[in-house]
Amino acid sequence: MSQSFAAEAETDEDALLQVENLQTVFFTDKETIRAVDGVSFDIKRGETVGIVGESGSGKSVTARSIMGLIDSPGRIVEGSIKYKGDELVGNSEKQWRQYRGGEIAMIFQDPLSSLNPVYTVGNQIKEALRLHQGLRGAEATQEAIELLEAVGIPDAPRRVKEFPHEFSGGMRQRAVIATALACEPDLLIADEPTTALDVTIQAQILDLLMELKDERDIGIMFITHDMGVIAEVADRVNVMYAGEIVEQAPVENLYQNPMHPYTQGLLRSIPGRTERGEKLATMEGEVPTANAPATDCRFAPRCPEAFEGCSEVHPVPVQVSKDGSDHTASCLLYPEDVPRDEAVEMHRSRSTATEEVVEE
């Protein structure tokens, strides 16, 4: 059978990070928002895993959950996050701090707001060095200079004494990356790191991240909404929609053979893949907010291929790969090689099965 349901999550021993059925929910007076709703993926050493999706699809909340940065009214209600085999969900703030920065570092979209304007860039790198590596004084300064050089900032000895406002946008993002690297993390979470930058600077930062990944053998979780950037940097891609991962695939498969109708629509709507001067394909509607556990396909209202089953059954991930690679899509259209009724039935039984497991 070329297409089968995804085997129950195999425990991958060499995975750096394993996220299993993560559910992060925000409880507000008005409504309950299931920002991340049952997300599972893993990241290995030396690998870049991309997460793409439109705004509101839950990309950033996934990242913040992994960093332990979810504040009230948000809460991780379900699932597990394992870093090098250690469970992170349920950690106290003190325990989180051992991982945050030191083991798992994060870089954000806007470098200006992630740097403190009243301290020199050097001071901010030295703060990280002091907290996580116990370096102080001249030793720390020397290390900070070396880090700035490592991220390609020329004239580092002078730059280390400057303030963030004296840096250009690209240079600031380099400084942020230097700070993130200060503690030699094994996992780097990059949340839209190049969105605020020009293409020429974006190219520099992407080159830098890929170099650092190879040099230091770290895992990178790369979040972006730009399909072009993902194609360039990622080894594997997770496509998110309304809090769920709807398609998971190695990067070449995803672009050559998108299986989920949402991924197909997304790829059709970007200018780079359309003939010059042609009308761009559009998708009606917008990303919904998930308020209740899914009982249907959340993409169905916008899906050009939706049928009755889509509003009744919640699809589960199905292996859709034709060449044996790990490619899954959560859509009732699959598996393609069985009659549709049967496929829907399989999804129904599998999704109720997972619900029972959750309830236990």
Add this chain to the structure above:
Amino acid sequence: MSQASSMYQDQEESETQVGETLVEVDNLKTYYGGQGIFAGPPVKAVDGVSFDIKKGETLGLVGESGCGKTTLGRTLIQLENARGGSVNFKGTDITELSGKELKDWRKNVQMVFQDPESSLNERMTVGEIIKEPLDVHDWKEPRDRRARVREILDIVGLHPEHYYRYPHQFSGGQKQRVGVARALALEPEFIILDEPVSALDASVQAKILNLLDDLQDRFGLTYLLIAHDLSVVEQITDRVAVMYLGHILEIGKTDELFDDPANPYTLSLLSAIPEPDPTIEKRRITLRGTPPNPRDPPEGCPFTTRCPMKVRPEQYRDMDDDLWEAIEVFREVVRERTRVERSLTSRVKGAIRGTDPYGDVDEIVEDTFGHVEIPPEVQPHIGEAVEHVKNGDEESAAEYLKDEFGSICDRERSEKYRVSDTGRTSRCHRHAAEYEEPRESVEIYETT
């Protein structure tokens, strides 16, 4: 709807026909500051650009942030005052207009801004927002204005009931539709779109771009599209101007410019666009550093400090590429240092020690040239520059390096060369007969 288009047609009978020149920009300059006895040099945001825009076409304006593209757009509609040059709009030099004349003329041009969140007043209803330009220009009777707003809501794909809603009740894409509606209210001929879709998600972006395209077909609008997203520009423009540090380096038909860029900057910029297809192995030219400070632009070609295809002096033409790059980086570091305003303490320390204030120029040399071998004929020149820096005189060091390693690119601005039959022009010394064309001058392009 048919009513709307007929209104336009009535107005257009005596107007410029499609294909004729609508806007003619000649040697336009917009500077900030620099006036008065004690003022420093001005920031030359737009420094002598000339081009024209034909009726009914879309001209794209691309470039990195800070290159002056928004300032140029704002100057075209007199939101900024030009320091020199002229903007001819259907034969009137609008840089000369003022008072009532200017206000009357402004009906012809509108602008759509980048961020719909901040360009719409939160406290006004959508109807009021779209009606405001009509009120300002005292357009017909209040009743007609309200009818006009409803008509425009329909044109941009919103509903009549949206009239009484507030911006926060809309999604990003809908807000940008309101922005477009407001620009359309006075039936302008010319609309400046300043990054109209860069704040939107891909699927929403596509809808707004399609809407703009439809409106252009329907009303014969002329667009100036300012954007840093080159794939958007490629998609919807007829011609493109590539801007760098206040200058237009290349301008021409979109198809040609994207398929066969002539200017080194255009080449680099296009090669940096991430391709949404992982199987394409693209040879990317990654530019070093960032554009120079517009307060202190390079003397020669504006792109000289980062150009990968720069003309080298005769004696260094066969130099190893890595070494050449290291020299360029070193020059840039020294140049940067001449611009830094030194703090009092570092100046005092420098005066006491009589050495360079950062005390580490040797380290810089070590870092910059560590991975390459410096041949004996180059060594003394680097040494000489280092001596100048050690004496705290970065200016002389920069000057010395420029004399030794500089070329025509560092000394003179290039003329405009015609690079295709359709009249595309590019400013680069390499188009001159005695040098190799930019594309042929680097090996990197052979594979693409």
